[in-house]
Amino acid sequence: MNADVDFRALGRRTLEIERDAVSALIARIDDGFSRACRIMLACTGRVVVTGMGKSGHVGGKIAATLASTGTPAFFVHPGEASHGDLGMITRQDVVLAISNSGETPEVLTLLPLFKRMGAPLIAMTGKPASTLATAATVHLDVSVDKEACPLNLAPTASTTATLAMGDALAVALLEARGFTQEDFALSHPGGALGRRLLLRIRDVMRSGEQMPTVAPGTPVTAALLEMSRKGLGMTAVVDAQGQVLGIYTDGDLRRSLDQGVDVRVALIDPLMTRGGRRIGPDRLAAEAVQMMEQHRVLALLVTDDRGVLQGVVHMNDLLRAGVV
Incomplete structure (x- = not known):
């Protein structure tokens, strides 16, 4: 163990790399992003978010953010979906699949089923030429130049970028729906905002x-x-x-x-x-x-x-x- 490690410098470098990764997304808010928003806005069912590993953790948070801002959504683990949970998805739903590589086997296994069901597929990947990206109705590019991890292995900048893209979708849909503070409070009755806005x-x-x-x-x-x-x-x-x-x-x-x-x-x-x-x-x-x-x-x-x-x-x- 190196006792001379400059922890502040390492922390700042991490944040700088992740900042740059998020900043790079701004140029990718294009017609594809607008199309994804329109598909989700027109959805008469729910947005079903799926992903494995760290992408799954990020997907769970994206689903929660969507649900709390007026877009009904839930997370389905792709491994469990192959063993019965696929029944939770209907043709009225929209699928949001997340995979940095775009080649996650558990997610790719579900593609033919999504296609047969006719549910629109929005993909978030770091590889625009990947199997998942090319199979999607709309692909959102969340690629990063490098991870904050010095080994360029641990998902860090890539998960931050994916999470930020999810927030961008949620907020754009919130605005389009005319979602209000009162609406937010109704889905957060136990929170401080709910108490402020609902209590008489x-x-x-x-x-x-x-x-x-x-x-x-x-x-x-x-x-x-x-x-x-x-x-x-x-x-x-x-x-x-x-x-x-x-x-x-x-x-x-x-x-x-x-x-x-x-x-x-x-x-x-x-x-x-x-x-x-x-x-x-x-x-x-x-x-x-x-x-x-x-x-x-x-x-x-x-x-x-x-x-x-x-x-x-x-x-x-x-x-x-x-x-x-």
Whole structure:
């Protein structure tokens, strides 16, 4: 083992080689790429991605990216396809086959079956003259000058280039479909983006006995007890019908004290903030975050169209829900 190895230099060289490999793909985004996109866009089934070894690992990621960006896709191992999994593929599907050499036996074995089935075949290879490339409906050239591996053996730059080409396909199709953030969230409901885009105010608000409320004419001391019991640093002021008249917060208390108000005998009405910041229960939780940041408040009153209090949403609730 050489203790004098410059690891930083080796790491930079690897990234430079892979950078050059990806940059070379730009000139290959041509009519063939457009045709591949049109075939995948017109697919009434799913995009079936296949590949062996490292190409298979990259193929799995490409299939996952396609599926999460609006193009239904899944990965089929070519070895397993020859032993029953080929039944997962229909003539309505499009096959995306990946092989750097274009001569992977397990993939080539499937070619006659794809042809008989009539499923369009898009190939990604590093050898445009290979068997797989010439048999394909469309071939995408992902060849590289050299691997980052100094032995020029381990798939490194070639897998990076293939992955980048897969991303190019996925993003081009995403744009063509008019895929939105909301669409993305629907396929990622457990992720942070899904929570931001799908969670509604009613899903996170405090309601019922959890809401701090007092009636007009309530002494400030009683309002402070309600605020302390509910632990939100505020209380809504509502009439007998539940209509919101205002809000009293820790900030209002500080202002009252600064003005010399004797809160021991004062009533809530002249000291509350009339109206208060409000939001509807069916609005997105992300909108509550935006309103709180804009108005520099930590809580919003949740009201219906008639101004009747439905709940209270606090910044802590949004933090716990992962919206922030």
